[in-house]
Each structure stands twice: as structure tokens, then as C-alpha cells.
Amino acid sequence: MSWCPNCYTEYMDSKKMCSDCKVELQNEIEIEIERYEFVEMDYVYTAASDIEANMFTELFETNGIQTMKKYREAGGYLSVYMGETSFGIDLFVDKEKRSLAIEILKPLELESIEEDTKTEKSSSWLKKIFIIFCVILFLLL
Numbered sequence: 375m376s377w378c379p380n381c382y383t384e385y386m387d388s389k390k391m392c393s394d395c396k397v398e399l400q401n402e403i404e405i406e407i408e409r410y411e412f413v414e415m416d417y418v419y420t421a422a423s424d425i426e427a428n429m430f431t432e433l434f435e436t437n438g439i440q441t442m443k444k445y446r447e448a449g450g451y452l453s454v455y456m457g458e459t460s461f462g463i464d465l466f467v468d469k470e471k472r473s474l475a476i477e478i479l480k481p482l483e484l485e486s487i488e489e490d491t492k493t494e495k496s497s498s499w500l501k502k503i504f505i506i507f508c509v510i511l512f513l514l515l
């Protein structure tokens with residue numbers, strides 16, 4: 375299936391030009407990339423783990439917000455070995471829908487901030503234990 379990059383009309387594969395716009399048709403994938411590049415992305419949140427990043431990405435995407443994950447330095451490498459990254463994963467969303475993304479995040483973020491202040495002392499220990507546990511699990515498998 376081909377698409378007109380100008381009016382987004384769908385054409386059969388045999389067609390090469392859009393009959394309305396007189397422009398060359400493109401395949402679906404190429405148009406998706408062009409649209410993606412056109413969208414201005416803005417930073418919204420830093421996820422602590424891959425699981426969290428995926429959870430928010432899914433949450434945003436189901437609300438029609440285009441989301442992009444950006445691993446911090448060495449994060450991608452670490453996540454392969456430990457299932458999490460200590461560097462965090464920055465989430466970027468469609469600039470125009472950033473306020474909507476924040477509305478979705480707000481109740482969730484407040485909860486985690488409250489929790490952090492209470493368990494601040496033990497959280498670093500828990501993290502260490504969790505990493506050790508992951509390493510043991512990795513070795514057993």
C-alpha cells in the first residue's frame with residue numbers, strides 16, 4: 375500500500391503518483407518516519423527502570439501521546455545485565471501533548487515522592503539487595 379505524503383490518501387501499489395497532488399507516493403513506513411521527525415519532543419519524566427519506562431510509555435501511547443525513550447549514558451548496557459538502569463531513562467513526549475502527559479503523571483508521581491521521603495534510608499540498601507538478587511538469579515539461570 376502506498377500513501378500520498380501530502381494529503382495522506384491511500385493508494386494501491388500500482389499507483390506511483392497522487393492524482394490530486396501530483397506528488398510521488400511513498401510507502402507507509404517512510405511517512406511514519408517523516409511524521410515522527412516532525413513532532414517536537416519535550417522532556418517529561420525520568421523513569422528509574424525499564425519496567426517503569428515501558429509502563430509510562432504504554433500509558434501515554436494509549437492516551438494518544440507520542441512517546442520516546444532515551445537511555446542515559448551506559449544505561450542500555452547495564453539494563454541488559456541487571457534488568458534495571460541506575461542512570462534512569464528519560465521519557466520525551468509530543469510537545470503539544472506534554473500538559474496531558476503531566477496530568478497523567480501527577481497522581482502517580484506524588485505517590486512515589488511521598489514514599490521516597492519515608493523510605494529514604496532503606497531504599498539504597500533495598501536497591502543493593504535487589505541488584506545482588508538479580509545477579510544471583512542471573513547466575514542460577
Ligand SMILES: [Zn+2]
Pocket residue numbers: 378379380381382383392393394395396
Ligand atoms: Zn495527495
